[in-house]
Amino acid sequence: xxxxxxxxxxxxxxxxxxxxxxxxxxxxxxxxxxxxxxxxxxxxxxxxxxxxxxxxxxxxxxxxxxxxxxxxxxxxxxxxxxxxxxxxxxxxxxxxxxxxxxxxxxxxxxxxxxxxxxxxxxxxxxxxxxxxxxxxxxxxxxxxxxxxxxxxxxxxxxxxxxxxxxxxxxxxxxxxxxxxxxxxxxxxxxxxxxxxxxxxxxxxxxxxxxxxxxxxxxxxxxxxxxxxxxxxx
Numbered sequence: 001x002x003x004x005x006x007x008x009x010x011x012x013x014x015x016x017x018x019x020x021x022x023x024x025x026x027x028x029x030x031x032x033x034x035x036x037x038x039x040x041x042x043x044x045x046x047x048x049x050x051x052x053x054x055x056x057x058x059x060x061x062x063x064x065x066x067x068x069x070x071x072x073x074x075x076x077x078x079x080x081x082x083x084x085x086x087x088x089x090x091x092x093x094x095x096x097x098x099x100x101x102x103x104x105x106x107x108x109x110x111x112x113x114x115x116x117x118x119x120x121x122x123x124x125x126x127x128x129x130x131x132x133x134x135x136x137x138x139x140x141x142x143x144x145x146x147x148x149x150x151x152x153x154x155x156x157x158x159x160x161x162x163x164x165x166x167x168x169x170x171x172x173x174x175x176x177x178x179x180x181x182x183x184x185x186x187x188x189x190x191x192x193x194x195x196x197x198x199x200x201x202x203x204x205x206x207x208x209x210x211x212x213x214x215x216x217x218x219x220x221x222x223x224x225x226x227x228x229x230x231x232x233x
Contacts, residue, residue, distance in 0.1 A: 066103075073099045093118040120155055 072079035088095040141150040
């Protein structure tokens with residue numbers, strides 16, 4: 001049986017498997033509603049899953065270390081958790097982590113979401129404040145792939161930055177932000193034109209930047225680069 005099928009089968013609660021077996025084999029199975037007896041079935045099921053996933057015995061030193069760190073933190077002593085709280089509080093947009101509450105899955109997910117929102121808000125503010133990016137990216141709307149609606153995306157991989165040559169990527173970034181620390185004319189003749197990956201709509205980086213005022217008036221070149229014609233897709 002393929003691993004994925006074995007994993008799916010092992011994830012089925014024991015009662016359901018016993019019920020299915022009783023229907024298939026025309027036998028009578030009494031479902032175990034005793035919690036103590038049911039724990040035995042669950043223990044075997046978890047052991048099977050760990051063996052199938054090639055995990056070690058269910059010792060939990062990492063969990064024990066986390067609990068000890070939480071205990072020290074709640075007592076006002078230095079620990080890994082208190083260091084984490086200090087780091088989060090020093091973010092540009094601070095995030096508060098309440099270690100007095102139970103750090104269960106929802107609490108950790110909420111903290112991760114708060115950190116992500118803090119990062120996006122800080123980047124958005126920087127984009128709107130910096131003179132090099134406020135005219136290019138501030139208030140820009142992107143098409144959301146899931147909903148198809150226009151939304152603001154502070155963190156997103158722009159399709160016009162699909163540059164194959166690794167050495168050209170920082171040049172494109174410097175070009176787009178106006179931080180031209182490198183003379184592009186010093187490049188070898190073989191590297192004069194960017195090697196680009198066509199985006200989903202077939203556009204090229206030169207055409208995209210032309211929309212953002214990088215094309216020189218009255219010329220067919222974009223800031224010293226010859227225009228690269230779109231190849232038929």
